[in-house]
Amino acid sequence: MKAWTLLTELGELKGFEEQLGVNRPRGNSYSRDFRGPNWLDLRKASAEYADHDPAVLVIGGGQSGLSIAARLKQLNVDTLIVDREKRIGDNWRKRYHALTLHNQVQVNHLPYMPFPPNWPTYIPKDKLANWFEAYVEAMELNFWTETEFEGGSYNEKEGRWTVTLRCADGSQRSMHPRHVVLATGVSGIPSVPDIPGLKDFAGKVMHSSQYDDGENWKGKRAIVIGTGNSGHDIAQDLHSSGAKVTLFQRSSTLVVSIEPSAQLVYAPYNEGTLEDNDLIVTSMPLKLARKSHALTAEKSKALDKELLDGLEGVGFKLDFGEDNTGWQFKYLTRGGGYYFNVGCSDLIVKGDIALKQFADLATFTATGAKMKSGETIAADLVVLATGYKRQEELVRKLFGEAVEKRVGTIWGFGEEQELRNMYRRTGQPGLWFIAGGLAQCRIGSKHLALQIKAIEEGLLPRGA
Numbered sequence: 001m002k003a004w005t006l007l008t009e010l011g012e013l014k015g016f017e018e019q020l021g022v023n024r025p026r027g028n029s030y031s032r033d034f035r036g037p038n039w040l041d042l043r044k045a046s047a048e049y050a051d052h053d054p055a056v057l058v059i060g061g062g063q064s065g066l067s068i069a070a071r072l073k074q075l076n077v078d079t080l081i082v083d084r085e086k087r088i089g090d091n092w093r094k095r096y097h098a099l100t101l102h103n104q105v106q107v108n109h110l111p112y113m114p115f116p117p118n119w120p121t122y123i124p125k126d127k128l129a130n131w132f133e134a135y136v137e138a139m140e141l142n143f144w145t146e147t148e149f150e151g152g153s154y155n156e157k158e159g160r161w162t163v164t165l166r167c168a169d170g171s172q173r174s175m176h177p178r179h180v181v182l183a184t185g186v187s188g189i190p191s192v193p194d195i196p197g198l199k200d201f202a203g204k205v206m207h208s209s210q211y212d213d214g215e216n217w218k219g220k221r222a223i224v225i226g227t228g229n230s231g232h233d234i235a236q237d238l239h240s241s242g243a244k245v246t247l248f249q250r251s252s253t254l255v256v257s258i259e260p261s262a263q264l265v266y267a268p269y270n271e272g273t274l275e276d277n278d279l280i281v282t283s284m285p286l287k288l289a290r291k292s293h294a295l296t297a298e299k300s301k302a303l304d305k306e307l308l309d310g311l312e313g314v315g316f317k318l319d320f321g322e323d324n325t326g327w328q329f330k331y332l333t334r335g336g337g338y339y340f341n342v343g344c345s346d347l348i349v350k351g352d353i354a355l356k357q358f359a360d361l362a363t364f365t366a367t368g369a370k371m372k373s374g375e376t377i378a379a380d381l382v383v384l385a386t387g388y389k390r391q392e393e394l395v396r397k398l399f400g401e402a403v404e405k406r407v408g409t410i411w412g413f414g415e416e417q418e419l420r421n422m423y424r425r426t427g428q429p430g431l432w433f434i435a436g437g438l439a440q441c442r443i444g445s446k447h448l449a450l451q452i453k454a455i456e457e458g459l460l461p462r463g464a
């Protein structure tokens with residue numbers, strides 16, 4: 001019998017094991033100091049950073065930031081998360097009204113603290129946001145809200161950063177962490193293509209990141225440009241709020257039904273332990289993973305045949321990812337370009353949401369979109385669901401061109417068959433990246449935390 005593939009991952013550092021379960025910390029019992037600081041006093045002091053700086057500064061307190069901070073906490077690495085939002089969880093709370101997660105609860109647990117067993121299969125955004133608050137409290141994470149990271153520079157000799165934070169009260173705080181982890185999600189810088197005549201449009205124009213609720217657009221006419229998840233979800237939200245919606249498609253899009261098709265890639269998580277499944281996901285060789293995803297994509301295509309035929313029938317341009325590897329590889333290589341159908345495709349097929357090709361647009365005018373055919377689509381609102389600029393742009397903005405060059409391309413598979421610069425050392429010592437869906441953050445945070453710990457303990461060199 002020959003082995004088909006051997007699955008390995010970085011699991012723990014000998015001598016620096018996490019103190020979990022039977023190895024949990026003892027806390028104070030008999031020997032407590034009745035006059036000394038209690039747990040709450042120590043928690044407060046630890047999060048204040050009045051007289052010291054953290055070893056690791058995490059920028060962004062979404063699932064990426066929480067996962068890495070929780071892992072580092074178990075490894076006794078002093079870590080502070082900063083986020084510009086007012087309240088922990090606002091990164092989810094502020095998304096569109098109807099949002100529930102697209103993948104199922106058993107795939108999405110944060111490290112150490114699984115979602116309760118009575119939780120719904122598809123978690124609503126506000127429930128997840130509130131869980132983030134509970135998680136920060138339960139995992140004792142140091143978290144500064146309303147704190148903007150403005151940028152920093154690295155001192156090679158000292159092996160530490162000088163960074164500037166804009167705090168909630170408007171004051172500036174300079175810090176010198178040895179590591180900065182960017183957990184900022186997508187770059188946050190909207191990507192807005194050059195759209196002819198859009199500046200002449202007299203109605204409201206907004207990027208998808210500014211959209212939160214369709215209620216104000218009841219009875220109005222809306223154009224949504226872009227057919228990824230955001231474009232579809234916003235079109236559907238506007239439609240169900242009573243707006244007349246036209247969706248413009250810019251390029252071919254992969255469409256997959258939320259259930260069962262989109263869930264097929266997570267099938268292993270329906271049995272076995274979370275740890276075993278995470279190991280399989282982590283260590284499956286890329287070539288094999290592509291093959292297995294192509295098989296899954298083929299199955300999805302067959303399951304969704306009626307829907308896909310209907311979409312093609314109304315002129316929707318479909319694709320199935322590079323080499324037909326399906327939605328997950330599109331996400332891993334491009335970060336988007338697909339839609340999980342939760343009903344918008346059906347509305348498009350029925351004609352309840354009109355579909356136009358962007359290539360057929362002549363120009364925008366004050367009143368709406370003028371097509372090359374001469375037809376005019378009147379509108380009060382244009383939503384640009386056109387995605388975000390690449391993370392590299394954010395690196396340049398925060399750290400300058402030299403650091404951007406040192407780091408290079410972020411995301412997508414590199415020569416080593418891993419996502420470039422994610423969850424691993426980058427060309428810039430002390431700068432790390434974490435991003436992705438909840439499962440990716442749970443998995444990636446483990447490896448990233450162990451590498452930072454190994455550097456802190458002198459087991460790995462600082463540089464790449």
Ligand SMILES: Cc1cc2nc3c(=O)[nH]c(=O)nc-3n(C[C@H](O)[C@H](O)[C@H](O)COP(=O)(O)OP(=O)(O)OC[C@H]3O[C@@H](n4cnc5c(N)ncnc54)[C@H](O)[C@@H]3O)c2cc1C
Pocket residue numbers: 059060061062063064065082083084085090091092095099100101102103108147148149150183184185186188229230233434435436437438439
């Ligand atoms: C509509 C929608 C549905 C999705 N559905 C799913 C799903 O079902 N399952 C799934 O796993 N994934 C889903 N995703 C994808 C992904 O999980 C999310 O985008 C997720 O929010 C990424 O988490 P994150 O922590 O990396 O980034 P974010 O959630 O974007 O958090 C980044 C944080 O960084 C902060 N920040 C950024 N810059 C700075 C700065 N300079 N200073 C201070 N703070 C800063 C922001 O305020 C923000 O809170 C969905 C995404 C969208 C848009």
